[in-house]
Amino acid sequence: MRVELRPGESQEMLLKRWRQSVMKEKILSEVRKRRWYMSKGEKERIAKAKAIRRARRKARQQERRQAAQR
Known part of the structure; x- marks a missing residue:
């Protein structure tokens, strides 16, 4: 997952955008699900x-x- 810093954007907002994109794509839930077979x-x-x-x-x-x- 790659999120680039926009001009004038704080690092907190960048991190928030990253978290939202991860949640939207359900990446963390998939990782947790595949943790054990x-x-x-x-x-x-x-x-x-x-x-x-x-x-x-x-x-x-x-x-x-x-x-x-x-």
């Missing part, structure tokens, strides 16, 4: 567990809403 099966298990947690959370929220309406 994860097999396809392991990724699937993690995705399945996340889906189960989401479903449970959603069911709990719906129960609370129904109880509040009564």
Whole structure:
């Protein structure tokens, strides 16, 4: 990633632009993701567990809403 200093630009602004470009291109998240190797099966298990947690959370929220309406 290369960001050049513009005329009259402070180093803080240059650094801010660099950070924004890194975040926009999702470079850091990709680096963190590739830090350790994860097999396809392991990724699937993690995705399945996340889906189960989401479903449970959603069911709990719906129960609370129904109880509040009564």
